[in-house]
Amino acid sequence: MKEVVLLSGKGGTGKTSIVGCFAAIAQAKVLADCDVDAADLHLILAPRTKDEHEFWSGQVASIDEGKCTECGLCQEICRFGAIADFRVDATACEGCGFCYRICPADAISMVDCLAGHWFISDTKYGSLVHARLGIAQENSGKLVAVVRKQAKALAQEQGADYIITDGPPGIGCPVISSLSGANLALLVTEPTLSGMHDLDRVLGVCQHFGVPAMVCINKYDINEDNSRQIENYCHAQGVQVAAKVPFDSVVTKALVQGLPVVEYSQGEVTEEILHLWEIVSKRLN
Amino acid sequence: MIISIASGKGGTGKTLVATSLALALKDEHRVQLLDCDVEEPNDHIFLKPTFTTKQSVSVPIPSVDESKCTHCGKCAEVCAYHAIAVIIDKVLVFPELCHGCGACSYLCPEKAIDEVPEEVGIVEIGNAGGMSFAQGKLNVGEAMAPPVIRKVKEHIIPDAITIIDVSPGTSCPVIEAIRGSDFCLLVTEPTPFGLNDLVLAVEAVKKLGMPCGVVLNRAGIGDGKVADYCLRKNITLLRVIPLDTEIAALYSKGIPLVEGIPEWKDSFIQLFDKIEEIANERSSIAQRQGRNR
Numbered sequence: 316m317k318e319v320v321l322l323s324g325k326g327g328t329g330k331t332s333i334v335g336c337f338a339a340i341a342q343a344k345v346l347a348d349c350d351v352d353a354a355d356l357h358l359i360l361a362p363r364t365k366d367e368h369e370f371w372s373g374q375v376a377s378i379d380e381g382k383c384t385e386c387g388l389c390q391e392i393c394r395f396g397a398i399a400d401f402r403v404d405a406t407a408c409e410g411c412g413f414c415y416r417i418c419p420a421d422a423i424s425m426v427d428c429l430a431g432h433w434f435i436s437d438t439k440y441g442s443l444v445h446a447r448l449g450i451a452q453e454n455s456g457k458l459v460a461v462v463r464k465q466a467k468a469l470a471q472e473q474g475a476d477y478i479i480t481d482g483p484p485g486i487g488c489p490v491i492s493s494l495s496g497a498n499l500a501l502l503v504t505e506p507t508l509s510g511m512h513d514l515d516r517v518l519g520v521c522q523h524f525g526v527p528a529m530v531c532i533n534k535y536d537i538n539e540d541n542s543r544q545i546e547n548y549c550h551a552q553g554v555q556v557a558a559k560v561p562f563d564s565v566v567t568k569a570l571v572q573g574l575p576v577v578e579y580s581q582g583e584v585t586e587e588i589l590h591l592w593e594i595v596s597k598r599l600n
Numbered sequence: 601m602i603i604s605i606a607s608g609k610g611g612t613g614k615t616l617v618a619t620s621l622a623l624a625l626k627d628e629h630r631v632q633l634l635d636c637d638v639e640e641p642n643d644h645i646f647l648k649p650t651f652t653t654k655q656s657v658s659v660p661i662p663s664v665d666e667s668k669c670t671h672c673g674k675c676a677e678v679c680a681y682h683a684i685a686v687i688i689d690k691v692l693v694f695p696e697l698c699h700g701c702g703a704c705s706y707l708c709p710e711k712a713i714d715e716v717p718e719e720v721g722i723v724e725i726g727n728a729g730g731m732s733f734a735q736g737k738l739n740v741g742e743a744m745a746p747p748v749i750r751k752v753k754e755h756i757i758p759d760a761i762t763i764i765d766v767s768p769g770t771s772c773p774v775i776e777a778i779r780g781s782d783f784c785l786l787v788t789e790p791t792p793f794g795l796n797d798l799v800l801a802v803e804a805v806k807k808l809g810m811p812c813g814v815v816l817n818r819a820g821i822g823d824g825k826v827a828d829y830c831l832r833k834n835i836t837l838l839r840v841i842p843l844d845t846e847i848a849a850l851y852s853k854g855i856p857l858v859e860g861i862p863e864w865k866d867s868f869i870q871l872f873d874k875i876e877e878i879a880n881e882r883s884s885i886a887q888r889q890g891r892n893r
Contacts, residue, residue, distance in 0.1 A: 324640050326610010326768040331793065352771040353608050353797040374680070394701055396750075406775050406808065411680050411701030448771055450803045455771040456743065484610040484768050485639035488743040508854035509615060509642040516640060519740035537845075538852035567821045570791055 316470050317599040318463075318478040320349070320497045322521075324513030326484035328505045329533040332566055334481040335359040335575040336588045338440040341596065344477035346438070347466035348445040349459045349493040351431065356481050359575055362436030362443050370433055370446065370461060372454040374410040374425040376403045382422035389414035389423060406451045430454050433461055435469065442469050456488035463493070477599065486520045494520065499599055500528040501557070506541035514545070518552065529555050529598060531591055534562040557598075558591035560584055602762045603875060604636075604778040606805070607787045608797030610768030613817035613841065614787050616851055618765040619646040620858040621785075624868035626731045630760040633728070636777035637767040638721060638736035638748040645854040647728035649735075654724050657736070657751045658717035659700035659744065664691045668712035675704035675713060696743060721748035725755055732757060745773040753780070761872075770797075770804045778805065783879045784812040785838070790822035795829060802835065811882045813875065818843040836878065839871045 321330040331350070338346050338360055348356040376397070378389070383401050390398045393414055397407035415423040430453065433446035444466040446458050463480065470478050482493040494500060500521045504514040514530070521528040530549050535542040542559065549556050561583055569579035577585045605618040614637075622633040635643040662675065662684055673686045683697035684704055695718055705713035721738040734755045736748040745767070756762050766777040778784050784805045788794040798814070805812045813836040816826055820843040830837045841847065841857075850860035858865045 323610075325642070326607075327612060328610075350769075352769040352774075353610075353800060355609070355793040355796055358792045358796060392702065392706065406779065409699050409701065411699060411703055412678065413701050413703035413706070416678055416703060416707060450770060450800070451775050451807045453772045455769075485745075485773075486740060487639045487738060487745045487773065489771070490639075491741075491743050505852075507852040508645045509640075509851075512642060512645060513640040516740055523741035537848055541852060564821060567791055570793065571823050573792065 316475060316478065317498045318480060319499045319501055319595055319599060320480040320482045320493050321501045321503055322482040322490060322494065322517050323484060323503045324486060324517035325504070325510050328503045328510060330503050331355045331359070331481050332570065332576060333503060333531065333588060334479055336577045337479050337592055338438070339575040339577050340589060340592045341477055341479060343475045344441055344479050345466050345470040345473065345475050346441060346443040347462050347478060347480040348443065349462055349480050349489065350483040351446040351455050351458045351462065351489065352448040352483070354445055354447060356443070357445055359570065359573055360438040360440060360443055361573060362438045362445070364434045364436045366435040368433050369429055370431040370458055371427055372430040372457050373428045374412065375405045375408040375428060376412070376414050377424050377426050378403055379422045379424065382420050384420045386419060389418055392417060409453065428452065431458050433458065433465065435465065442473070444469065456492035459489045459492040477596070486516050490517070490520060491524065494526055495524055497526055499595065500526050501595060502528055502530045503533055504530060504545060505534050506532060506538040506545060508541070511541065511545055511548070518554065529557045529595065531558045531560065532556060533560045535559040536561045557594045558587050560587045601876065601879065602756065602764065602781040603783045603785055604764040604766050604781040605785050605787060606766040606774060606778055606801055607768055608770060608801035609788065609793050612787045612789045612794060613815070614765055615642045615646065616817070616857055617785065617787050617815055618763050619643055619856045620864065621868050621872065622731060622763045623729070623856055623858050624865045625761055625872055626729065630757070631763065632732035632757050632760045633763045633765065634752050634755065635735035635765045636749045636752050637765050638738045638745050638752070639767055639773070641735045641737055643765055644735055646856045647733060649726045649728035649733040651724040651726035653726070654722055655751065656719050657721045657723055657748045658719045659698060659747055660702065660715035661695045661698050661700065661718045662693055662704050662713045663716045664693070665712045665714065668710045670710055672709060675708055678703045678707050699744070700747070720744060723748065723751045732760070746776040749773060749776045770800045774804065775808070779808060781810055782883070783875050784810055785815060785875065786812055787815045787817055788826055789818045790816060790824065790826045794822070795826050798826060799829070802833070811878050813838040813878060815839045815841065817841045838874050839867065
């Protein structure tokens, strides 16, 4: 069983649209949406949720006003600026518990956080593991780890060949959590200076964690000079450009219908994505 | 006045709006732009700033003096992140898990723990075309963006118009970046993804209790559901930017919209006027209610 994770650095380059297509194309796979704080894959896969689970993670401090003597020690030692006027700002508290341990009046308690939910769902294309991080919650990296672990267990149980993982934008905690130990990262980029800059950083993360990478240039024809530069850059880095997908409004039209593009149109975009999966699956094996 | 530019979904045009808004205002106001998308900062591509100062951002990581350590295990017991472990007669530190809270060193009964700064990123400060500019950059391979964002925000100039460019999503880096703003501008696109993530972003902004408004980018693709949602939820749709190949071409080359098509400048000035109006209205209501803002 092999896992490919789609990343991009820059957001909005087309990761989820491509994962949606892979869902329709690939056989014997489990799908995982690891963009837990802005998950969108469910919008094109129409999942029917089978299991819903609470995700408890981390704690926040809470001050008992009745016991607090307003000595100010907690405010002084908190490194996250989470306590002001003897009240805790739950969105700033990182749950370290330092204040709770040193409060001379025993006025501080640590409260467990319901940090989100995760789901196992059926789609017409196969099983999907996805999640929803609570609003303004921390621990997105840990929730990503739960989603991947569940997807792996499910894939083993079903004897699936592939796990196809939709990753988050950026290069920080949830990206690292999505990437570590995967067999391949497919980096979806676009020919804009921002896209190119961000590709360089996310490729750096792949190299740092020793995960092999491939690149897909999406909307390559919006700036063909930049696309050529990306190809040259990838060549210099020893990274294969697996596909160049043209810009086509059909991608958005399919999305509005809640369908993967490959099920909506038979045009050039579809052909290129079919070809992309062929290359990716070959590389995985 | 602090205006943060967020979105939920990535790639909707935050950077386009942040850079053009700042450039449109800089001749008439004291403006600064802070790029707090420290994982993937892109404003510098459009503004080509000159940096005058560079600061290292570090997290204080415990360092154990083995000669004083009695392996009592207190440090491991108090660490909420499992970043320090005591195994018989050895103390192991896992810097990538450490948040730098300082509990272990403070609570060590033998005072055997020092804290050593470990760099997680940098902040660069300078100017871009007459405005003040700063950006954070998380080091590649590092997980924790919030310390870098906090450091960028230390450069907020009190009486200026501060525009903060925020990372996509709704989790801790976003909250860290927008906290303390007077207004949050949410940039989205008229697609099901854009709407789904806008709803999440609105909930996050509401949790922080600040006013928000929407810029709808690439209008013309997709459907009308974002506009319907704004109307239903009484969220002001402040500006519409059409899907336009010229705008997309400028963006791809790293040219700010208001420089490539100067007619847009007035539109961004009006956008600011409207934001100011909503933020002032909100703050006078808050004052009337006697709340501390």
